[in-house]
Amino acid sequence: MASVDECRQALHDLAARMERNAETVRDKIDLDRTLACRITDLDAAFHGRITGGRLVDLADGDDPKAKIVLSSSSDDLLALVRGELDVTKAVAARRVSIKANPFDLMKLRKLL
Template sequence: MATTQECRSALDKLSDNLARADDGVRGAVALDRSLSCHIADLDVSFTGRLTAGRIDVVETLNGSPRERAEIRLAMTGDDLLALVGGELNFARAWATGRVRLEAGFRDLLRLRKLL
């Protein structure tokens, strides 16, 4: 089972990967939106912003996020590590319910480029 620190490091690595991505991916995440990532098996949430193609984690909370973010992710810690490590395909994980992504319709249209 992944630890809270491993999950935080994975989000930092994901942010670095997004910042170095090609123009198509960077364009898909060139949003300024509040973001939360709930790690279900640890009952921990990371909250912050997706801005300028980077994820800026501001707070780590026990339990669910206090406020509803504009982009919301939920998964297990092991799935987060597998996604960032390239061992788990996001589209397949989302389609099978291993990863939940909730956002407004326009944001989902933009984020689909990541799939």
């Protein structure tokens, strides 16, 4: 089981990677939504905002009003961020849950 600090770092690594790709993504994806990431085995959560192809304003704690909610175990979150776990297969196997409206899910697929 990964630690809360490892999960936090993984999300910051993801934000940095998205920042590097934001220029190419921004023109293709119009998405501005709040995001909550719930770590099921640690009883921890993080929240932020996806906007302009970037993941910004990352902070500890849940956002119960988030428009996009990703739930996973700590190890699965790390594997997703590292590219070791395919998000589509993880959702199909119920290792990861993503709650969002269908239009946002289609846009998210382009980001992932």
